[in-house]
Amino acid sequence: HNPLSDTLFSHSTQNDSQQEIQFPSHLGIAGSVFLTGKTESIHDVHSDSRFNADIDLQTGFTTQSLLCTPIQTASSGIIGVIQALNKHEGQFTPQDATFLEAMALVSAKAFVTARLCQDLERARREESQLLAVTTAVSRELNLKPLLTMIMNSVTQILDADRSTLFLHDPRTDELWSEVAQGIDRGEIRFPSNMGIAGSVFSSGKTINIPDAYADSRFNPEIDRKTGYRTFSILCMPIDNKRGVRIGVIQVLNKSGGPFKHGDERRLEAFASQAAVAIENARLFEDILRAHNDNRRIVESMTDGVISISPEGTIFHANQTARTFFSI
Numbered sequence: 177h178n179p180l181s182d183t184l185f186s187h188s189t190q191n192d193s194q195q196e197i198q199f200p201s202h203l204g205i206a207g208s209v210f211l212t213g214k215t216e217s218i219h220d221v222h223s224d225s226r227f228n229a230d231i232d233l234q235t236g237f238t239t240q241s242l243l244c245t246p247i248q249t250a251s252s253g254i255i256g257v258i259q260a261l262n263k264h265e266g267q268f269t270p271q272d273a274t275f276l277e278a279m280a281l282v283s284a285k286a287f288v289t290a291r292l293c294q295d296l297e298r299a300r301r302e303e304s305q306l307l308a309v310t311t312a313v314s315r316e317l318n319l320k321p322l323l324t325m326i327m328n329s330v331t332q333i334l335d336a337d338r339s340t341l342f343l344h345d346p347r348t349d350e351l352w353s354e355v356a357q358g359i360d361r362g363e364i365r366f367p368s369n370m371g372i373a374g375s376v377f378s379s380g381k382t383i384n385i386p387d388a389y390a391d392s393r394f395n396p397e398i399d400r401k402t403g404y405r406t407f408s409i410l411c412m413p414i415d416n417k418r419g420v421r422i423g424v425i426q427v428l429n430k431s432g433g434p435f436k437h438g439d440e441r442r443l444e445a446f447a448s449q450a451a452v453a454i455e456n457a458r459l460f461e462d463i464l465r466a467h468n469d470n471r472r473i474v475e476s477m478t479d480g481v482i483s484i485s486p487e488g489t490i491f492h493a494n495q496t497a498r499t500f501f502s503i
Contacts, residue, residue: 177201177210177256181433184210184256197231204228206244209257215245215277217268237261243268247280249288258283302442305329309449319457320355323450327355330427330446334410334439337429340364341414341450342373344423351377351424364398371395376411376424385409386434404428410435412443414451422454 177184178198184206185198201210205226209216221227221242232239244259258280260268309326327339338357342364345352351373353364369378375393376383388394388406399406411426425447430439482493 177254178432197234199228199231204231205242206257206259209244209246209259210254213246213248213254215273216242217244217273218242219267241268243272243276245273245276245280247284247287249284251288255284255287302333305333306445306449309446319453322453322457323355326446326450326453327357327425330425330443331357333442333446334427334435335431336410336427336435337431339425339427340373342377342424342426343454344368344377344421354423358404359402364401366395366398371398372409372411373424373426376413376426377421380413380415380421382412382440383409384411384435384440408434410439410443412440412447414447414454416451416455422451425450 182201183198184201185196199207201207205216205218205221205224205228207228208226218224218227219241221239222229227239231237239261241263242259242261243263244257246254247256247258248254258276260272260276263272306329309329323341327341331337331339339355340353340357340359341355342351343354344350345365349368350365351368353359356364366374368374372383372385372388372391372393372395374395383393385391385394386408388409389396394406394409396406398404407429409426409428410430411424413421414423414425415421425443427435427439427443482490
């Protein structure tokens with residue numbers, strides 16, 4: 177069972193070839209078993225109104241008899257079903273049902289183990305990427321490639337289609353796209369209170385929307401301009417260490433369904449790193465600007481000014497000093 181799309185799916189094997197089957201979790205006899213949690217044994221499936229003949233049409237297989245039982249775990253409840261088709265001789269027996277239920281129990285344990293391994297691997301991968309971002313933030317002062325790296329990690333970790341980082345322009349009170357994946361050229365710019373991103377920036381609250389077009393705050397104008405189709409949105413404010421809101425980070429179209437609470441926690445970690453990166457870059461720009469201003473002041477002075485290192489080496493002299501001492 178895929179809880180994001182509420183479907184039952186399988187990779188069925190037939191004549192050494194594999195086919196993927198997927199359908200809503202309430203359809204067919206398998207859907208009924210999934211919902212009720214009761215084993216079903218049916219000798220003639222075509223006499224049962226619940227039978228979903230579309231699957232036979234899709235696979236080219238002809239189902240006659242069926243035995244189906246739920247796969248259930250202690251922690252997650254029913255996570256799927258296991259079924260056997262077309263008993264060769266006679267009907268499926270109670271002994272067959274007992275055997276299939278035992279197989280379902282073994283399958284449930286295997287699924288739990290596999291999911292634990294997947295969760296551990298995902299946690300390791302997320303930790304590795306967050307460490308790489310944290311290291312880059314502490315070393316890299318070139319803001320654009322650093323933020324691009326952060327947004328690439330966000331898109332990958334959240335299993336999304338694309339992400340955008342909007343910064344606030346206090347001069348025009350607009351949000352503009354510092355990093356916008358999927359946008360080849362130009363920038364996106366709009367009033368800081370418009371759309372989902374504007375609502376997040378104004379309120380300071382995270383917004384998680386499973387269907388963008390069903391939300392009145394969504395601004396479809398960006399989709400019209402870019403030719404993109406937005407479905408799910410996760411948008412979070414970016415605040416600096418003084419609590420001043422400096423932008424928002426927005427992630428679009430999670431694979432398989434809406435964003436979950438765990439995605440919000442993951443995005444918060446990367447939003448914090450983006451805030452640090454932006455603040456570091458702006459602080460460096462301020463220091464560099466002050467340094468350049470001081471140099472211009474010194475250069476314009478009519479008095480000679482010479483700067484000497486502790487080792488006694490001249491490392492700077494203004495134009496007046498260079499002319500006077502012929503440096």
